[in-house]
Amino acid sequence: MAHRDKSIIVGLAGNPNSGKTTIFNNLTGANQHVGNFPGVTVEKREGHFNYRGYRVTVIDLPGTYSLSAYSVEEIIARNFIIHEKPDVIIDIIDASNIERNLYLTTQISELGLPLVLALNMSDMAKNSGLMIDYNYLSKLLGLPVIPTVGNKNKGMTELLDAVIDLVENGSELEPATVKYGKEFDKETSQLTELMAKDPQTINGYKEDWLSLKLIEDDSEVNKLISRHSHADDIFERAAKSRRRLKSLYGDEPSAVITDRRYGFISGACSEATSMTAERRHDVSDTIDYLLIHPVLGLPVFAILMWL
Ligand SMILES: Nc1nc2c(ncn2[C@@H]2O[C@H](COP(=O)(O)OP(=O)(O)OP(=O)(O)O)[C@@H](O)[C@H]2O)c(=O)[nH]1
Ligand SMILES: [Mg+2]
Structure with a gap:
């Protein structure tokens, strides 16, 4: 019970529509309030709960594809991470769009704060025939990776345990960094x-x-x-x-810089993900269908050759 009075702050980051608010609601239940981030009209959801002797405050950050300074959402998410220094950031990833979603991860990771990846929508990834080796992905990225299904409330305990483990013991993993040369x-x-x-x-x-x-x-x-x-x-x-x-x-x-980040991500994904035989067939059937199509056939062939 040594940690009974300890408070921690957890930021939920992620691409738009990756399931942040769903997971935020699962974690905080009714114990939440909505305000605004300072100086702007972007909604700030903050919630609280107790877990393993910790008082946990969770902030649902605006959805962003990147942490550049192009949009108000990006600046808010970035400033929150830099200035509020949450104890842990959970990066919520749409696993069915893993490569695109990991772009933000590479940027959060560079800020150097403790980071846990929730591979949400893992049901959709599986249904679409995308198989992800979560353990191997975790090793390659040097980050804890937890599969979740937000709308079914699955994986929440594992996610919280990963957060508390990180707070208590630090990471056994060394986050992999993108090499810029x-x-x-x-x-x-x-x-x-x-x-x-x-x-x-x-x-x-x-x-x-x-x-x-x-x-x-x-x-x-x-x-x-x-x-x-x-x-x-x-x-x-x-x-x-x-x-x-x-x-x-x-x-x-x-x-x-952007190219290097995508290169790093695609390397990790090509090692830690694969497609089921059905999915591979679906893809090749679609290509076959397009190639024999009377109107689309030739242009599609030309594009494939050009690629
Ligand atoms: N199939 C599936 N759907 C999910 C999962 N998690 C969330 N959803 C659904 O995905 C949609 C988007 O979820 P939100 O929680 O609103 O996503 P968000 O990241 O908060 O979105 P923004 O705030 O717009 O960036 C909702 O319809 C959820 O019910 C999941 O694991 N699997
Ligand atoms: Mg939301």
Whole structure:
């Protein structure tokens, strides 16, 4: 009973429509209230419950595909994660769309907070013939992975146990990181060095993450760094890095970063997921059907050859 009075904060993040609110309701029941995130009209659901001697506060974050600073939802989710520093983030993933959903995961993981993945809609994934080796995926990503079916209230105890285990014991796993390559590392380490000159301004942020965001020219991070005592040097360095990387890769660094993340995800998914024989047949039957179709046949053939 040593932890009877301990309070923890858990943030529920995830893509739109992945089942966040369903899981939030399962966890908190009627014990919830709805307000707004500070300064904006985006709804903030907050709920409470007790589990294994902890008082748990859960926040249902707005659904986002990414943590760039393009939309108000993305900025809210990101600022909440960075500033409120929840004890654990549960990233709710639509398992039937696993690759697209894991894009956000790579970004949350880079923020360096304890993270648990709920592979929700695992029923839909299974019904569509997608088989996921959850244990292997967990090993590859270096994160706890719990299959759930939100609308059937399945997997909630396992999910909560994973959260509490992480709080009590930390992770036995080392989160896998996306490798951006030597050239990126060279640039980010120079920026990191400059940022270390004013630790107060960057207090609470991971320097590696800030460096990458500066190279991406992220408006929110630029705002933060404009208060840094070496702001001019940092911006100059970031612009140089951007130019250098662009000429090396022949593309915007932000596009290279996105590619690397998807490369990492598709590597993990190709190892940890497979399709049932029926699903493979369905896919090849559809292609056959399209190929012999009198109107669509030729264009589809041309597209397949071009791919
Ligand atoms: N088949 C299936 N449906 C689910 C599951 N979890 C949630 N749903 C359904 O999926 C729909 C979307 O769920 P929500 O909980 O509203 O998703 P959300 O992530 O809160 O969506 P936004 O707030 O719009 O981002 C609802 O109709 C749920 O009943 C699941 O595991 N399997
Ligand atoms: Mg919702």
